[in-house]
Amino acid sequence: MFGFQEILFIVAVVLAVILIPKVLSRKPARRQVSTAVPLSGLMRFAIVASVLYPALAAAYFEPWRNDPVLFFYVGVGPVVLIWLLFWATKGFRK
Numbered sequence: 001m002f003g004f005q006e007i008l009f010i011v012a013v014v015l016a017v018i019l020i021p022k023v024l025s026r027k028p029a030r031r032q033v034s035t036a037v038p039l040s041g042l043m044r045f046a047i048v049a050s051v052l053y054p055a056l057a058a059a060y061f062e063p064w065r066n067d068p069v070l071f072f073y074v075g076v077g078p079v080v081l082i083w084l085l086f087w088a089t090k091g092f093r094k
Contacts (some may be wrong), residue, residue: 046082046086050079050082050083053075053078053079054075054076054079057071057074057075057076058071058075061074061075063075
């Protein structure tokens with residue numbers, strides 16, 4: 001009867017035999033062209049504000065000590081609402 005360690009060792013050897021030749025024979029990666037849309041200054045500001053506003057609201061309201069529902073209405077709610085409105089208006093423009 002084989003032990004658990006022996007079975008794991010056999011699985012590791014089989015995986016090594018299969019994976020090591022694939023890893024070593026890879027061709028050098030070509031430089032990929034970025035297809036990402038560059039972010040404008042206003043969009044960068046909106047992203048930073050979306051992170052900072054809930055963080056500052058969490059520091060002020062302390063939802064882990066007090067009622068977290070108020071934090072969701074005042075801290076997270078406006079950020080989600082603004083991004084949803086932005087998403088909807090962006091859809092109507094296209």
